[in-house]
Amino acid sequence: MDWQAVVLSLRLALATTVILLVIAIPLAGWLSFTRARWTVLVEAVVALPLVLPPTVLGYYVLVSLGGNSAIGRWWEDLTGRTLAFSFTGLLIASVLYSLPFAVQPLLAAFAGVDRRLLEASSVLGRSGLATLLRVVLPLSKAGLATAAVLTFAHTVGEFGVVLMVGGNIPGQTRTISISVYDSVQSFDYATAGRTSLLLLAFSLVVLTLTYALQRGRGPQVGAAWARR
Amino acid sequence: MGPPVSAHDQGVPLLDAHVRRHVVDAHLVLPSEGGQVTALFGPSGAGKTTVLRVLAGLERTSGHVRFDGRTWDDGRTFVPSRHRRLGYLFQDAALFPHLDVDANVAYGLAGLPRPERPARVAEALVAAGATHLAGRRVPELSGGEAQRVALARALAPRPGLLLLDEPLSALDTPTRVRLRAELRRVLTAQRVPTVLVTHDRAEALALADRVVVLIDGRVHQVGSPQEVFERPADAAVAAVVGVETAVPGRVGPSHDGLTALSVAGRTLHAVHDSDLPAGTEVLVCVRAEDVALHLPDGAPQGSPRNRLPGRVTALLDEGPLVRVELDCGFALFAYVTRQSAAELALGIGHEVVAAVKSPAVHLVVRGLPEGSRAI
Amino acid sequence: MTSRRSLALILALAFVLTGCGGTSAGGTAQREVRIAAASDLKFALEELQPLLDAQHPGVVMRTTYGSSGTFLQQLSNGAPFDVFLSADLAFPQQLADAGLAPQTDVFPYAVGRLVLWTPEGSEVDPARGLGVLTDPGVRRIAIANPQHAPYGRAAVAALRSNVLYDQVQSKLVLGESVSQAAEFVQSGSADAGIVAMSLVLSDPLQDQGRWAEVPLTDFPELLQGGVVLERAQDPAAARAVRDTLLSEPGRALLRRYGFFLPDSDR
Secondary structure (H helix, E strand, O other), X not given: OOHHHHHHHHHHHHXXXXXXXXXXXXXXXXXXXXXXXXXXXXXXXXXXXXXXXXHXXXXXHHHHHOOOOHHHHHHHHHHOOOOOOXXXXXXXXXHHHHHHHHHHHHHHHHHOOOHHHHHHHHHOOOOHHHHHHHHHXXXXXXXXXXXXXXXXXXXXXXXXXXXXXXXXXXXXXXOXXXXXXXXXXXXXXXXXXXXXXXXXXXXHHHXXXXXHHHHHHOOOHHHXXXXX | OOOOOOOOOOOOOOEEEEEEEOOEEEEEEEOOOOOOEEEEEOOOOOOHHHHHHHHHOOOOOOOEEEEOXXXXXXXXXXXXXXXXXXXXXXXOOOOOOOOEHHHHHHHHOOOXXXXXHHHHHHHHHHHOOOHHXXXXXXXXXXHHHHHHHHHHHHHOOOOOEEEEEOOOOOOOHHHHHHHHHHHHHHHHHHOOOEEEEEOOHHHHHHHOOEEEEEEOOEEEEXXXXXXXXXXXXXXXXXXXXXXXXXXXXXXXXXXXXXXXEEEOOEEEEEEOOOOOOOOOEEEEEEEHHHEEEEOOOOOOOOOOOEEEEEEEEEEEEEOOXXXXXXXXXXXXXXXXXXXXXXXXXXXXXXXXXEEEOHHXXXXXXXXXXXXXXXX | OHHHHHHHXXXXXXXXXXHOOOOOOOOOOOEEEXXXXXXXXXXXXXXXXXXXXXXXXXXEEEEEEEOHHHHHHHHHOOOOOOEEEOOOOHHHHHHHXXXXXXXXXXXXXXXXXXXXXXXXXXXOOHHHOHHHHHOOOOOOEEEEOOOOOHHHHHHHHHHHHOOOHHHHHHXXXXXXXXXXXXXXXXOOOOOEEEEEHHHHOOOOOOOOOEEEEOOHHHOOOEEEEEEEOOOOOOHHHHHHHHHHHHOHHHHHHHHHOOOEOOOOOO
């Protein structure tokens, strides 16, 4: 078992999840509660990774972060290392790749929050961000948990993007999915089988957890209470 | 159509709002004498809530909203709700379900230094009569209790303007009646300028110092509750408010379920199911349909306990009915059929006796006497 | 407020996690050399480490295997490797021409050989030559992708020189690298394949199926070359690896895997 790859995958997934939640919460908040017309465009862009082949996404990430790009060169000047083929580059690609998995459960959860609670918060002196953090989020715990779990699991399962952007560098970008691929290439089916089984069991646990979370919470507390 | 409000006192009015949004085109002015409760009264769909929401900054208007010298909303500027120092009460309280009562009440106190907050929360709970609810969780509260907490939450930041959106409509009748009197007491004590939206006649009568009748998005009449309910400005208003005699009175002694009322020197008897303390200020309401007229020398027998001699001061033809205004020491209105009016040969200045059954005398509590317990 | 505190905690966690960008390269005791190697070297290179330990103690190879063309792309885009061992000479040359490696550091190290390989239990006999591929029983033929794998290019050349290409083209299944092509054959997904000899001589694949060498005259010489890259973090260690590969024990190792050597007789 390639434990280095397992640890790397877990680190990548954890870091992606944390960063993505920080990005996705305000983004989902804006999409849910703004009156701007062009939210449909933003929603479409957010959903792109759902329909784009991972290699296409990987290609664009590579082009924008690679050694020949402005960002890539800036990074190299700054840190002396490349952005592509590094953990950081992979992290950026993962964040983009899993974006809809974080945003969409949050959107669903936010939609269940009684709008009048937001108005009450506003009249009582709170800004939009404060309302998001103090009212909407606490009432969207199930959605938040789902977003976190799905993002984590989705990142662990990445392959195409990792291949394009990561370069299969042991310890840095050889994730668990690449490791399986490698094992098969080396005709080491035993290792490939073990690693794959681990991933399968993990995915099953994750999905079960997600469904349990959604079922356990039931309808959103805010909306249900308003009917009293 | 109908005249815009013209209650201009000396100087600048406290609130000057021209609300133009959707079907609403209404001009609303609140005078600067403090602490008045203005009711926006009208049937559902009249746009009352829209007006309230525009005042709150939850919706915009193409007209203007100016409060206490500041422009909140006009074509160019817009002050968002959170900078307007408002209190807003929703129909169903809209308490934050994940916070307990104290946290709800303290929610609007971000501008207050932390050490001062508990005291202010306690003060607000006392004002709303909700001290016994401190520390409770929101899902445990009944509808009436939730509204008390919501009121405390709205009052805690000491708002400059209080907006109530049908605050009692979601409650069951006994709770509603009980809370109505309480609300009147609280509003009187707080002396915060208040705009109240309601379609409930009794609510408007009980709570308001001024009534603005809003029908189909237009202001039709503005005046005291008595004015509006006794003398509707036009047919539309009359249809909405119903013609009623609505006179101030004071509760006297009760006996056998019958409460004596002192109205303009006369005594009326009403049936009231709970005991009101003597001295309670009430509005005495009698529907014109419930007033029967006799000639003075006619038979005094029959069941109605209230017999009020008076003189006819006005007659108005309304199709099959005639609206008769009497002076019984106070203005009393009666509806009689045209035939009856002819048979009695009613004319201005004639003496008649009005008979009103006790169950037809409705009381709306306006103020409890000093030192009495809350209902 | 609690929400603000949680937010701060989350951000701190994020910084910590991203801050450590993978394993630190090269401790003080070990000198790591990151190698991008053509996949036909998979098993041969593994046996180089003991030789390396003997000749240059402390130098450790960290090897990633793949298709040479893919590596060229990645290296051109700044992939962090120290040594590139390609399946041809042209790719390393291109890197040198692009200024990513000194011209003097491009070196040939082996000559690759092709075999026709059929899986275990197959009735197709590779000893009959490439013509056997036209058999109706052969429905899928695995080769490396000629677009970026030198072994794939050589396979196509061999097919063309035997005037077979047009006939069998529709049956070709392209592997991302020559080892993936071999994997297709070994798993039985393909009925036959044209792959590197070094792979069929390796331990996992030795006694599986049957193979016969494709005559060297059928395709342009697969002169395999390597280069030490300009950006090597420890150039001395990188050259140590190169030197070991080119040393006598190194050449003997390559020969064991069927490779011919650049300057010796075939």
